[in-house]
Amino acid sequence: MAHVIFYEKPGCGGNARQKKTLSDSGHELVVRDLLSHPWSGAELLAFLAPLPPADWFNRAAPKIKSGEIVPENLGPGKALALLMEDHLLIRRPLMQVGDQRMVGWDEAKVAAWIGLDGAAGIGEGCPKHDHAPKCEPPAA
Numbered sequence: 652m653a654h655v656i657f658y659e660k661p662g663c664g665g666n667a668r669q670k671k672t673l674s675d676s677g678h679e680l681v682v683r684d685l686l687s688h689p690w691s692g693a694e695l696l697a698f699l700a701p702l703p704p705a706d707w708f709n710r711a712a713p714k715i716k717s718g719e720i721v722p723e724n725l726g727p728g729k730a731l732a733l734l735m736e737d738h739l740l741i742r743r744p745l746m747q748v749g750d751q752r753m754v755g756w757d758e759a760k761v762a763a764w765i766g767l768d769g770a771a772g773i774g775e776g777c778p779k780h781d782h783a784p785k786c787e788p789p790a791a
Contacts, residue, residue, distance in 0.1 A: 652677045653765040658685040658745035666744055668773045669756050676768040685745060686738045692731055698745045698752045704730035707754070709742045742775075 655678050659666035673680055699707045705722040707730055714720045720733060720740070734741050746753045748765055756775045761767055 652679060653748045654679045654681070655765065656681045656683060656747040658683050658688065658743065660685055660739070660743055663743070665756070665773070665775065669744055672758075672767060672773055673761075676766060678765060685741060685743055688738070690735060690738065692735060695734060695741070696731065698747075698754050699731075699734075702754060707731075707734060707742055708740055712737075712740045714740065 655673055657666075657670060657673070657680050659670070659682060661684055670680055670682065704725050704727050708715055708720070708722040710716075712720075714737070715722065722730065725733070742755050744756060746761075751764070753760065753764060756773065758767065758773060
């Protein structure tokens with residue numbers, strides 16, 4: 652069993668499924684709101700830095716889907732500045748166990764990292780055509 656700090660977007664159906672998979676596998680979760688967390692650049696980079704900047708972004712974010720932001724065109728400095736400005740752009744979930752961190756949900760990688768009981772077939776985004784809460788931006 653691992654003690655997992657899990658940064659989510661509240662109300663996201665995908666994050667709800669991921670948390671259930673972790674809990675059902677015996678892991679203890681400390682759930683934190685990714686959007687309202689007071690991120691510092693250093694704290695966020697502790698999760699993101701091993702990945703290329705294009706992989707730091709939530710592909711379902713409206714600014715990404717509309718083409719307003721093209722992550723592949725960004726260097727690390729500009730990418731981090733955008734994420735600090737708009738937390739909805741941060742790829743989720745962010746997970747931490749001890750000093751180890753993970754960005755996004757790759758079930759095989761999570762299973763190899765901390766263990767999962769059975770394959771749940773959960774991806775990173777919200778499943779289409781289900782009745783789970785939508786992963787839309789929070790109401791202002």
